[in-house]
Amino acid sequence: MIVYRAFFEPGVFGWPEHACRGCSLGADQVTRLAHVNARDTTLAYASRAPQKDIERLKARMGWKMPWYTMTDSFDTDFGVDEYHGHNAFIRDGDKVFRTYFINWRGDEAMGTTWSYLDMTALGRQEEWEDSPEGYPQTPPYKWWNWHDNYDAEASPDPKWVEVSDAGEATFQRKRDAAKA
Amino acid sequence: MATSKERDKEHGKGHLGMNTPPIVSPEAWEAARQQMLVKEKAHMRAGDALAAERRRMPWMAVEKKYQFEGPEGKV
Numbered sequence: 140m141i142v143y144r145a146f147f148e149p150g151v152f153g154w155p156e157h158a159c160r161g162c163s164l165g166a167d168q169v170t171r172l173a174h175v176n177a178r179d180t181t182l183a184y185a186s187r188a189p190q191k192d193i194e195r196l197k198a199r200m201g202w203k204m205p206w207y208t209m210t211d212s213f214d215t216d217f218g219v220d221e222y223h224g225h226n227a228f229i230r231d232g233d234k235v236f237r238t239y240f241i242n243w244r245g246d247e248a249m250g251t252t253w254s255y256l257d258m259t260a261l262g263r264q265e266e267w268e269d270s271p272e273g274y275p276q277t278p279p280y281k282w283w284n285w286h287d288n289y290d291a292e293a294s295p296d297p298k299w300v301e302v303s304d305a306g307e308a309t310f311q312r313k314r315d316a317a318k319a
Numbered sequence: 320m321a322t323s324k325e326r327d328k329e330h331g332k333g334h335l336g337m338n339t340p341p342i343v344s345p346e347a348w349e350a351a352r353q354q355m356l357v358k359e360k361a362h363m364r365a366g367d368a369l370a371a372e373r374r375r376m377p378w379m380a381v382e383k384k385y386q387f388e389g390p391e392g393k394v
Contacts, residue, residue: 190388216383228381236378251386257370260378269371 140228141182141255143246144219145206147196148187155192156199162223166202168250172287175255180262184257185209218242225249230262236260280307 145166147158157163172182184206186193193206214220217237228235230303238260241249248254256263262270267277280303281295345349387394 185387190390194390205389207394210386212383213385213387216385229378235381238372238378239376248388257366258373260374260376262370262374269367269375270374274374299366 140180140230141258142213142217142226142228143182143184143249144209144214144217144223145184145186146223147193155188158186158196159223163200165246165249166200168203169202169204170250170252171286172204173289174252174283177282177284177289178256178259178261180256180259180261181205181275183207185213187214195260224306225258226261227258 143165145158145162146153147162151159153159154164158166166184169182175182182204185208186206187209188196189195190208193208197203197206217226218224218240219226219242222242223246223304224240225246226237227239229238230236239258241258249258253263261274262268263279264275264277266276267279268276268278281300283303284292284295
């Protein structure tokens with residue numbers, strides 16, 4: 140799970156109509172989360188503003204990501220009390236671990252499916268990645284789906300596997316020809 | 320510092336009013352791109368290696384139970 144601390148609360152420039160400009164720019168580049176979710180990873184935004192303000196802001200700005208209200212010392216404990224940042228966590232049964240933290244200019248690059256997966260403890264979970272032994276990994280491309288089709292199609296459609304295999308083979312042939 | 324008008328005369332280029340890089344043929348442009356591509360690929364692989372190191376970062380136990388308000392109440 141990735142938690143982005145966004146500044147939306149009394150005292151922040153723009154309140155109560157808007158969240159902080161930088162955080163809002165970042166929120167505008169958050170991808171559709173179906174692909175991240177397909178790798179058993181979630182992204183959530185967290186601010187101090189009450190839910191009713193967050194709901195209004197999301198509707199106004201067209202944002203769809205889950206967005207929670209912080210109630211305790213989460214921000215001070217994870218380095219996001221004064222400045223925005225992305226914290227990555229992993230859950231193992233009922234235990235939770237903090238695995239990574241990205242802020243400042245690192246935040247600017249966040250928003251794509253790959254930027255989120257790359258900051259998690261398990262990565263993209265694809266076979267080509269150099270990960271510790273036993274990490275969950277499946278072949279690249281095969282798990283990709285249309286964002287509205289992940290639920291309907293739990294395992295890769297054999298036809299898509301065929302198409303993506305053919306695509307990879309063509310690409311490999313071109314690479315071999317270029318080397319020869 | 321040359322005015323933009325003087326620069327236009329010097330380089331025979333358009334009216335962007337700044338010091339732009341050389342204008343070249345498609346072949347020379349492609350050669351320049353191929354040179355950059357070597358660096359782009361090295362940059363991409365360095366990113367992959369950094370992500371691999373991230374996956375080997377130690378984990379920090381989160382001992383406190385944090386509470387958030389969501390659309391459906393406390394979580």
